[in-house]
Amino acid sequence: MNWRKSILIHVPHSSTFIPDVYRTSFLLSDEELKHEVLLMTDHFVDDLFAIPGITSHINPISRLVMDPERFRSDADEPMVKKGMGAVYTRTATGKLMRDLSQSEHVEILTNLYDPYHAGLAQKTARILAEHNLCLIIDAHSYPSEPLPYEQHDDGEQPNRPDICLGYEPYHMDDGLLAKAVDYFENRCGLTTAHNEPFAGSMVPSCYYHRDPRVRSLMIEIRRSLYMDERTAEQNHRYGLIKKRIHNFFTHVIG
Ligand SMILES: [Zn+2]
Numbered sequence: 001m002n003w004r005k006s007i008l009i010h011v012p013h014s015s016t017f018i019p020d021v022y023r024t025s026f027l028l029s030d031e032e033l034k035h036e037v038l039l040m041t042d043h044f045v046d047d048l049f050a051i052p053g054i055t056s057h058i059n060p061i062s063r064l065v066m067d068p069e070r071f072r073s074d075a076d077e078p079m080v081k082k083g084m085g086a087v088y089t090r091t092a093t094g095k096l097m098r099d100l101s102q103s104e105h106v107e108i109l110t111n112l113y114d115p116y117h118a119g120l121a122q123k124t125a126r127i128l129a130e131h132n133l134c135l136i137i138d139a140h141s142y143p144s145e146p147l148p149y150e151q152h153d154d155g156e157q158p159n160r161p162d163i164c165l166g167y168e169p170y171h172m173d174d175g176l177l178a179k180a181v182d183y184f185e186n187r188c189g190l191t192t193a194h195n196e197p198f199a200g201s202m203v204p205s206c207y208y209h210r211d212p213r214v215r216s217l218m219i220e221i222r223r224s225l226y227m228d229e230r231t232a233e234q235n236h237r238y239g240l241i242k243k244r245i246h247n248f249f250t251h252v253i254g
Pocket residue numbers: 012013042139140141
């Protein structure tokens with residue numbers, strides 16, 4: 001099966017951009033906001049997954065303004081209890097971050113969340129129409145040390161491997177998953193885990209558990225592999241990790 005032509009790379013969390021119009025709702029000082037951006041951004045993931053010739057969908061705005069990986073309705077989104085639904089209200093440490101009226105909340109969903117998801121669904125539909133399948137690669141990174149909001153209610157501390165592969169069985173292909181594990185572990189010498197520390201992978205809601213032709217695999221890289229997490233600077237392994245990611249598309253999916 002030729003997956004390469006059917007790929008859609010999704011990068012929701014790499015932007016640090018907070019437009020002025022949304023800055024005013026933040027209760028943090030410039031210094032505090034800068035620190036929150038440092039902690040919460042999937043730094044450089046848009047660059048690590050910039051693969052020529054493959055369709056991508058990248059959030060141009062910081063997740064602190066709008067997080068497209070969350071369910072639109074707070075009633076459906078478990079992270080709301082941490083103040084991290086589609087529109088965050090709390091920091092990674094649980095501090096009140098934004099004071100939004102209901103109408104401001106709705107405005108962000110209408111003007112940012114909805115168009116973002118419409119664009120993602122359109123790209124998925126176009127690829128499906130052309131190739132009868134669509135493989136979404138949901139690209140992320142995560143910090144080496146768990147942030148306070150990650151704390152599990154049962155106190156369990158999940159693994160933090162080099163590469164986390166997230167998916168739901170309905171939208172995953174067993175052969176592709178096995179090839180991904182083999183590639184990262186045996187060819188790259190990296191550790192992997194399934195759905196740990198984060199689970200699942202983005203599927204547009206109109207296809208979610210409705211169309212098995214939409215496959216989705218989340219690839220999350222532990223940030224210490226490619227950057228200095230205190231300064232958000234690339235480290236000496238950055239080029240190597242970028243090459244490993246590019247080769248994934250050539251050797252595993254190509
Ligand atoms: Zn992310």
